[in-house]
Amino acid sequence: MQNIRNIAIIAHVDHGKTTLVDKIMLAGKLFRDNQSTAEFTLDNNDLERERGITILSKNVSINYKGTKINVIDTPGHADFGGEVERVLNMADGCLLLVDAFEGPMPQTRFVLQKAIQMGLKPIVVINKVDKPNCRPDEVYEMVFDLMFSLDATEEQLDFPVVYGSAKQGWMSTDWKTQTEDITPLLDAIVEYIPAPEILEGTPQMLITSLDYSKYVGRIAIGRLHRGELKENMDVSLCKRDGSIVKTRIKEINTFEGLGRTKVSNVQCGDICALIGIEGFEIGDSIADLENPEPLPTIDIDEPTMSMMFTINDSPFFGKEGKFVTSRHIHDRLVRELDKNLALRVELTENADSWIVYGRGILHLSVLIETMRREGYELQVGQPKVIIKEVDGVKHEPIEQLTINLPDETASKIIDLVTRRRGELTAMTSKKDRTYLEFKIPSRGIIGLSNLALTLSAGEAVIAHRFLDFEPWKGDIEKRSNGSIIASESGNAYAYALDKLQDRGRFFVEPQTDIYMGQIVGESNKEGDLVVNLTKSKKLTNVRASGTDDKAKLAPAIIFSLEDALEYIKSDEYVEVTPSSIRLRKIYLDENDRKRMTKK
Missing domain, CATH: 3.40.50.300 (P-loop containing nucleotide triphosphate hydrolases)
Structure with a gap:
């Protein structure tokens, strides 16, 4: 041994x-x-x-x-x-x-x-x-x-x-x-560290992880709890639902260095990878063929957030990505389910969109970012928290939020979090820094980190973790400023941006291609504002000393993927392609938007 x-x-x-x-x-x-x-x-x-x-x-x-x-x-x-x-x-x-x-x-x-x-x-x-x-x-x-x-x-x-x-x-x-x-x-x-116990008897192994290889398919990884496993051995696969399937191990690998080596048998206590087992899930057990004794399965934390994924149907569809059809996206999401445990995917009535459930914005944005780098184009809707009914009462996920920040900005942050239905549970001060602990609904965390970093001049260290589902805490005020929306497709001119600067902040640079219905900025007031950024200066023979000033533009605000997901409202999408992230309205035409608002 x-x-x-x-x-x-x-x-x-x-x-x-x-x-x-x-x-x-x-x-x-x-x-x-x-x-x-x-x-x-x-x-x-x-x-x-x-x-x-x-x-x-x-x-x-x-x-x-x-x-x-x-x-x-x-x-x-x-x-x-x-x-x-x-x-x-x-x-x-x-x-x-x-x-x-x-x-x-x-x-x-x-x-x-x-x-x-x-x-x-x-x-x-x-x-x-x-x-x-x-x-x-x-x-x-x-x-x-x-x-x-x-x-x-x-x-x-x-x-x-x-x-x-x-x-x-x-x-x-x-x-x-x-x-x-x-x-x-x-x-x-x-x-x-104690050595693993040596347990004699029939083999038992819980599948706790998996790998995928395009040559041999899915590989089951886990630690052998008892007994030993050999190559070409017939075993039982005990599923979560209690059913038992007979299967055979074609090859056994153990970990050595950064890679794996093929072995003929493995003893209890070691971590191994089994090739050739079909149709298993994480939490299933490998057990003896004659009298199988499964190990207790693992509970996996429930998802707390959902997001709508849909194909890219904007006017710029297919210009930057390789995989754009619903079949491509569907196959990719199904592949992700093989490895990503806390993820769930549900088809909607519309064949071109899916609802994807995950553990939080970071969990889902890592998936979107990975797909984007692989050449996929897609659109995602606003993240929503998952609501449960318990005895007829609406329950929502609650998280523990901790913020570590300089003393002088603590009051602003406490005000910000309490307005989002957060309850302050602990507060300690040490060496000019305050440590705050809150209980806050998951909804309140969406979009919080940007605001907290702005208020604390980039000094806040923010972390949060899921606690439990608790009764609904009431409504939370959302971003009140409206969006600035492009009314025409074309090229954004510096002249037009300059003339509209007093109306809000812009997300696009001059000379960027834009399309009708794209969100190009944030308005200073409530309510959406539709503007034409493709308007150039009309040239005439008349010259006047005061009118020919150069355009002085404030720099455009560039969103990261997480920022964009946290920023959008329920009637907006984030369009994600390998080379750009754009915000847009779900209905690009202004008349369609008005019609939907009336409905």
Whole structure:
């Protein structure tokens, strides 16, 4: 039997998790030293690198002094809660990685809470002690208080601590003495994380993750709980609904380094990938052929938001994207369901549109952004929260919102959040910064981060996580300013933009192609304003000294995808193509819009 340790890494966004895993890989001598410095190996998807967040969990493993350490990277963001739960199912212990200045953050709490409920043994790693303003001892106390408030057991509270800097590549048991490498951390993993229990008997494995390959189809990944599995072995697939299907394992892979290696059999406690199993879902079990005993399935968090996806039918349809038809988009959404657990897709009566349910705006916008980069064109409607009926009462999702910001802007932010039906539950002040905690409906969070950043001059650090469904909190005031809408298709002239500047702020630069019904700006007043931006200056022979001034334009406001989704109203779409993001009215013709308003 191999000596194995299965460990999950828990950390808040940007606390150095991926860097640490890279250094662990280096310690396993997987890379030649000259390559390792510049490459981020785990976040290998462009989006993950740009945003600095982990979206999909990944498995890597190293051999250290005869022990195989399987490291499982978990997403830190609460929107990817579906990923987190499954990942923790494969681990026997966890590394809690905390920034030596910021301390534990709300999303760390989200994953840690799940880990403690599952009884995992934590090792705390206090990272970035090379920062000038770090406070490792205070952070240690904060971690202890957090674990205590999450009802950790005596054994879990007696956690070992390792200090260091993943970036500089060293770890130590005392933060004042710098060491040469990260072996103190690896020693701690081998010493404190329990090895998986060896359970004799018929095989049992819970499928907690999946991969897809165009050659062999879907691959089931999970940790073998009991017994052993062999190549070409006949097994039972026990489904969530209680039905049992007979199937055969064609090939078994285990994780080595960043890749997988083919093996003839796998023993309990190791994480493996099975090829050849058809029609499985996450949460199904692989069990013995003769007398199958399934493992308890995983509960996956319910979606809290929905969005309408539809084909792009604007006048610029098909100019920039490769995949534009409803068949393309439908096939892509169905493929996404294979991997993305917390996602649901529902067909509407109209064959060209779908309602997509997800865990939050970030979860859905990552999907849209990925599709856009693959060459898809589509339009999406305003995000809506999911409403449930409980005993005849309307319930809506409620989130915990935490904002950390400078003292002087706290009053403005409290006013902003309470107007969106938020309740202030905690407020503490430390070193000129205030830490606020609210309970707020998910509806209130849509569009909040932009306003909060504006009010706090970009200083606010905002995080939120889903709590529960609670009775409807009442109406929330939305953006009151109307939109400025183009009345003609053509090229936007600087002359026209200049003459209309006192009416509002514009989203388009001069010389941009626009179409009738496109939203080109935000009006200063309520109610929509229809303008003609394609009007050029009429040239005559008469010259007057005062009229020939140059056009002086304020810079256009450029939206990111999330900003656009948070900005639009219910009668508007965001048009997403590989090279642009445009806002438009659902009905492009002004007469159609008037008719629909009357209805």
